[in-house]
Amino acid sequence: MTVRLPRGVRIRAATPADLPDCGRIWRDGLNDYLGRLNQPEIPDDLVSIARLHAHVFATDPERFKVAVRDDRVVAFAAATRRDDVWFLSMLFVRPGEQGSGVGRALLERVMPVPGDGAVLATGTDSQQPISNALYARYGMVPRMPLLGLVGRPAGLRAFGRLPAGVSATPFEAVAREGADHDAGERRLAAVVDRIDKRVAGFAHRADHGFLRADRRGFLFRREGRAVGYGYASASGRVGPIAVLDEALLAPVLGHLLEAIEPRGASAVWAPGLADGAVVPLLRAGFRLDGFPVLLCWTRPFADFRRYVPISPGLL
Secondary structure, X not given: OOOOOOOOEEEEEOOHHHHXXXXXXXXXXXXXXXXXXXXXXXXXXXXXXXXXXXXHHHHOHHHXXXXXXXXXXXXXXXXXXXXXXXXXXXXXXXXXXXXXXXXXXXXXXXXXOOOOOOEEEEEXXXXXXXXXXXXXXXOOEEEEEEEEEEEOOOOOOOOOOOOOOEEEEEHHHHHOOOOOHXXXXXXXXXXXXXXXXXXXXXXXXXXXXXXXXXXXXXXXXEOOEEEEEEEEOOOOEEEEEEEOOHHHXXXXXXXXHHHOOOOOOEEEEEEOOOHHHHHHHHHOOOEEOOXXXXXXXXXXXXXXXXXXXOEOOEO
């Protein structure tokens, strides 16, 4: 399916100097179609997207490519590889260059080689049928909505309390258990890896390091045995959450909403399969924010009844 590049356009590896341009293309690309739908524009504050781009570039530089015309970045694609799961984090083309084939050419440059055996996955806006069809051509068929829910709970009754015998301990306290803090951090990372592999289908230790700079993690244990983890932040972001028992998802989410009081509203990206997140959030007064994202994949890899991802751009 190799695509010929438009005349005058070339693709190269991204550099740190390209990342601000990628942030602006992301904003301009979204605003271009949101405006046609009479939706509010993305603000000029690009701090969060810049952090995400820097993280993906740091972990997967070989999967971060830009398309340039006359030394000006006109499009970019960024993907991650975690175990056997390849995830397209973002693919955006500057308005005016769209429809030229540059997006598809970029996609092919960051995908695994044929026969690699990786799961291919991405998240795409439900209001973008052209993009959805492009990814489906490579087997990444839309399978499930990812719902953005925003608000603060009027109460926690809808979530229920943690069952008797289940405790929540901040990650930093878990790491201090024992005489050697570094060894404690390694033990914690290994525990989280095991949960991730069972629930999400991949370990992503580097992403947890990224998260802990901004969000507070909690380990949930039943009689000393780890049964899940979850994150929340003062900025209001909640997730990722992974639980071994589906019945724990709602009370774990409730605990996170109570444990960290945000400066404003809380925001959760809840999979459509995760009744334990979606139903109590709506009952507690949260609202759906914007159009759903469609999670697409070539074959199943995660149990989304028990996993709430980080965001549409980083599972």
